[in-house]
Amino acid sequence: HMLLLVWPNCKKKKKTSQIYQPPVLNLEALPETRSLFAPLDDVHLLSNGLLQLGQSMREFVQKTKGQINTIFQKLNIFDRSFVRLAALAGEIKEGEEELKQTAAVLNTHNEEIKELSKKISVKMESILQEKGQLLNKVEVMEEQLSSLSVDLVTVRQVAEIDSLREVMQRQDQSINSLLAAMVEQGRHLDHQTMKIKLGRKKYSDYFFVCVLLVFTTTLCFCLYFPFFFFSVAFFATDFPSDCSELFDRGERANGTYAIKPNGSEPFMVFCRGATVIQQRRDGSMNFDQPWEKYENGFGELQGEFWLGLKKMYSLASQGNSVLHIQLEDWKQNRHFIEYRFYLEGPESDYAIQLEYLSGSLPNPLSNHTGVVFSTKDRDNGRHWASRCSHPQSGGWWLSSCGDANLNGVAIKRRLNESTAASFHTLINNPPL
Structure with missing residues (x-):
């Protein structure tokens, strides 16, 4: 608080007989003044509010x-x-x-x-x-x-x-x-x-x-x-069940035809009196294919091809099937082998059942009965490249390393030799 001293006006007067009075400080007349700074509690309260507001803003931003x-x-x-x-x-x-x-x-x-x-x-x-x-x-x-x-x-x-x-x-x-x-x-x-x-x-x-x-x-x-x-x-034409039925109807020309086996959708095949399921001539087609290709088929029916395990199963399921294999070497020597043939379904990995009937060669598939089909990406028979001294190639019913494999690597001759080895695999369903 500030003290204000108030002095009365003093004027020079004529001397009188009055006694001189000293000045008196009048404290009641002093007005009360307010501080220019806020109280410390208000400052703390304000700073805490600003801090909480800043934290809320940061959380909101995050x-x-x-x-x-x-x-x-x-x-x-x-x-x-x-x-x-x-x-x-x-x-x-x-x-x-x-x-x-x-x-x-x-x-x-x-x-x-x-x-x-x-x-x-x-x-x-x-x-x-x-x-x-x-x-x-x-x-x-x-x-x-x-x-x-x-x-x-x-x-x-x-x-x-x-x-x-x-x-x-x-x-x-x-x-x-x-x-x-x-x-x-x-x-x-x-x-x-x-x-x-x-x-x-x-x-x-x-x-x-x-x-x-x-x-x-x-x-x-x-x-x-x-x-x-x-x-x-x-x-008034309908789809034959296989090429054998087409042959019985009097069709003698080799070529592509539509057939419809029992319980199957129609599909195109190559007929040579019987249904051709595989054909290799000059090695132009790569037969080292994955499981999906061997199951659905690949190649061209007029050239080298594999018909497909699904279609082969639909043909063999009609019963009384004969597997006929024709082979021709580079010297144009021809041989054949015939088997009684049955193929199991996809749940059994298309296991093959063979019974030797006749042929001009020793039986090369004597140990293939009951063997499942395997490819490079699906080794069902446990006889693929990692387990054999010679790498396997092409899908087949492999029972052991070194088996006969008609889908293996094709060996090509020199360019100046025009003849080529070829073979055809056919399924025939003769009437009972």
Whole structure:
């Protein structure tokens, strides 16, 4: 507190008789003044509040930063998913374009076949009419001949009858050739129908990604599928169970055909009187393939190929199967071996059952009965490269190291030697 001294005004007066009074300090008249600084308790309280506010702000900033990082991670995941989805959509679009091109080509071929079928039908009707007329003429001539004696038959009439018979024979040959051509056209229609079914099945797995693309493809098929249905119904053809049945129907030409074993979907095979399940000629195809390839098949049916364990199982499951192996060396010496053949299913790793029937060579597969199939990435028989002194190659029923393996490495000859070794493995299902 400050003390303020107040002095009264002193003026020079005339001397009087009054007694002099000293100045007096008036404490009651002093006003109370306030300090310019806050109290210490208020300062502590304010500093604690500011400290808590700073900590809350820091926690809020850290929490916000974590949420922002989480958002960025989700955005990155979304970007990757979008990129994968875009790539998948591109693949589907490419597949759709390829399928459209194939459908356009097949549609063109179908139109040509349709026109050819119409021409054949018109030609056949004309031939049938001519045949009917010739038959009527022959009947008239025969009636005339029957009413006359043999001596009265002139040479001219006999020549006319012979001429009519020759014309009828030629007409019969023309009819037979036309019927054969119609059957051939029907077979081609069946093959094209099979290709379309396989093409539709190839891209049906992408239906959940882009329904509109699949709908467009399906609509494209619907434009010409009614003609396929009419053609198949007209020629009354169905898929044979194997090449042996096709051979029994009178088909003698080697080539690719569609078959449908019992309980199986239709698929394409190469027929040589029997169903060819494996073919090697010049070593152009690499047979050192993984399990998936050996199970589903690989190669080209017109060249070197392996039909596939699944398809072989469907053929062997029909019973009474004969495995016929044909071999030819570089000197064109040919040999064969035949076995009674049965193949177990995928749950048993396609274990093979063989019974030797005949052959021009000693039995090289005598120890293969009950042996499971193995590949380089699935060693079911425990006889692959890591356990054998000589590395194995190609999938086969391996019972021990060094076994006969028809899918092994192909040994190629020198370039100046044009002949090559080859062999064919066939499954035949003769009737019981």
